[in-house]
Amino acid sequence: xxxxxxGSFEIQRVLEWVGPIKTVGEMFPDTADEAxxxxxxxxxxxxxxxxxxxxxxTWVLREGxxxxxxxxxxxxxxxxxxxxxxxxxxxxxxxxxxxxxxDPAEVDVVVNTHIHYDxxxxxxxxxxxxxxxTFPNATYLVPQRDYDYFNPENAGSMRAARTxxxxxxxxxxxxxxxxxxxxxVEAGHLQTWDGEHRIDDALRLESAPGHxxxxxxxxxxxxxxxxxxxxxxxxxxxxxxxxxPCAFDLDPEAASASRRQVLSxxxxxxxxxxxxxxxGHGAAxxxxxxxxxxxxxxxxxxxxx
Ligand SMILES: [Zn+2]
Numbered sequence: 001x002x003x004x005x006x007g008s009f010e011i012q013r014v015l016e017w018v019g020p021i022k023t024v025g026e027m028f029p030d031t032a033d034e035a036x037x038x039x040x041x042x043x044x045x046x047x048x049x050x051x052x053x054x055x056x057x058t059w060v061l062r063e064g065x066x067x068x069x070x071x072x073x074x075x076x077x078x079x080x081x082x083x084x085x086x087x088x089x090x091x092x093x094x095x096x097x098x099x100x101x102x103d104p105a106e107v108d109v110v111v112n113t114h115i116h117y118d119x120x121x122x123x124x125x126x127x128x129x130x131x132x133x134t135f136p137n138a139t140y141l142v143p144q145r146d147y148d149y150f151n152p153e154n155a156g157s158m159r160a161a162r163t164x165x166x167x168x169x170x171x172x173x174x175x176x177x178x179x180x181x182x183x184x185v186e187a188g189h190l191q192t193w194d195g196e197h198r199i200d201d202a203l204r205l206e207s208a209p210g211h212x213x214x215x216x217x218x219x220x221x222x223x224x225x226x227x228x229x230x231x232x233x234x235x236x237x238x239x240x241x242x243x244x245p246c247a248f249d250l251d252p253e254a255a256s257a258s259r260r261q262v263l264s265x266x267x268x269x270x271x272x273x274x275x276x277x278x279x280g281h282g283a284a285x286x287x288x289x290x291x292x293x294x295x296x297x298x299x300x301x302x303x304x305x
Contacts, residue, residue, distance in 0.1 A: 002100075004283075004300060006272065007202065007222025012060040012100050016073035016093045016122075018279050018305050020051035021085070022247075027052040028237065031244045035237045043280030043304055044235055052235065055279040055305055056118050058093075059228055060102060061203070061220070067102055068109040068203065069135070070218055070228045071276050075121025078179050082172025083117060093122060094134070107135040109199060113230025114215040115146040116248075117172065119276065120180040131183040140184045141205065143214030144192040150177050150212075159250065169248075208232055208262055210255025211248065217262055225271035226283075232259050234277050239263065239286055239294045263294045272300060280304045 004011045021027065024036055024045050041047050059070040073093060074080070080087045094104065112120045123140060124131040133140075148154055152174050161167040184190040194214075197205040202222040208215050211231045220226040232255070233239060234246045242259045245252035266273050267288045274283040281299035289295040 002303065004272075004302065006220055006224055006226050009061050009063045009202065009220060009222060011226065011274075012062075013282050013302050014058045014060055014093065014096050014100065014102075015305055016056045016058065016091055016096075017086075017089070018055040019053065019085075020046060020049070021054050022052055023050040024052045024235075025050065027234065027247050028244055029247055031237055031241060035241055035244070040236060044237075044278070053279050054234065054277040055282065056277065057282065058097075058122070059274055060097070060100060063202070066108045067106055068111065068199070069107055069138075070111045070274075071113055071119040071230060072110060072122035072134075074118050075124065075180065077126045078121065079175055080117055080172060081175075082168045086117070089121075094125075104135050105137055107138045110135055110138045110140045111199075111205065111218055111228075112140065112142050112146075113217065113228065113276065114143060114212045115150045115173075115176065115181060116212065116231065117176045117180075119230065120176060123180045124183050131179045133184055133187050133189055136187075138189060140190050141197065141199070142181070142184075142190055142192050143205075143207065143216050144194040145207070145209065146212050146214030147181070147190075147192045149214065150181070152177055165247075208258035210251045210253070210258045211246070212250055215255075215258070219271070225266075225269045226274055227262060227266050227271050228274045228276075229262055230276045232262055233273075233275050236278070236284070236296055239273075239284075239296060240289070242292075242294065264288070267294060274300075 061068040074086045125134045204219045208217045218228040243256045249255040282302045283300035284296045
């Protein structure tokens with residue numbers, strides 16, 4: 001299946017990339033080896049190599065003639081020395097979007113859950129030598145705290161890198177801001193928000209800090225409900241073990257608290273959880289397993305990748 005209906009909304013997935021990124025040990029340094037079970041293979045990890053496997057995808061929401069995109073992947077043509085696998089990426093993402101009937105000019109709202117290179121890339125495209133908005137009529141919603149944190153004008157506010165990998169990624173964040181955020185500001189299409197922001201009666205953005213200072217989730221409050229959680233979790237293992245950090249969490253303790261809070265609310269509401277990077281079926285409904293943990297009840301019907 002390629003379309004899921006929740007209330008009056010149609011939800012579709014546009015995959016930009018899927019493959020191995022680092023090892024599960026590098027990505028989730030506090031996670032016990034036993035947590036990586038066979039049932040999570042082959043989509044979420046590769047037991048023979050220990051590779052963590054991720055998807056990079058955009059969630060497309062349509063309702064009443066409106067189109068809303070949640071996260072915009074890596075994008076084409078850009079220098080990403082901090083992530084060599086994605087340096088000058090060249091995919092047919094826009095054609096994949098077109099195959100769903102999405103005309104970039106008809107996108108109304110773009111939600112960036114946070115300002116990392118793999119969530120803001122298709123905000124822009126290269127036109128000659130200029131970066132221009134890919135979605136020329138859209139309002140781009142960006143968390144204020146990430147806008148302030150990653151803005152090179154406030155470089156002093158970034159926390160010091162703790163590893164060489166962080167040093168590379170923190171330096172690369174300047175490139176991301178320059179090619180994927182600044183052109184949206186200059187075009188007058190960027191709108192920042194903080195705490196909570198209501199897009200309409202059914203769709204509400206909420207801060208869920210930790211992975212980055214401004215990391216956020218989007219609650220769809222209609223029908224059975226859904227929550228688009230961005231990088232609040234990178235693997236189903238973090239549903240069963242919500243205190244396990246991802247190596248890319250800037251503030252692991254805050255990320256863990258946000259993960260628990262959002263998973264609890266999703267379990268109570270019966271809302272389907274749509275992370276940014278789950279391969280496989282991409283999304284799942286969850287329930288409280290015991291006092292401390294959660295479990296996947298049912299995977300979404302999207303074709304497994
Ligand atoms: Zn990400």
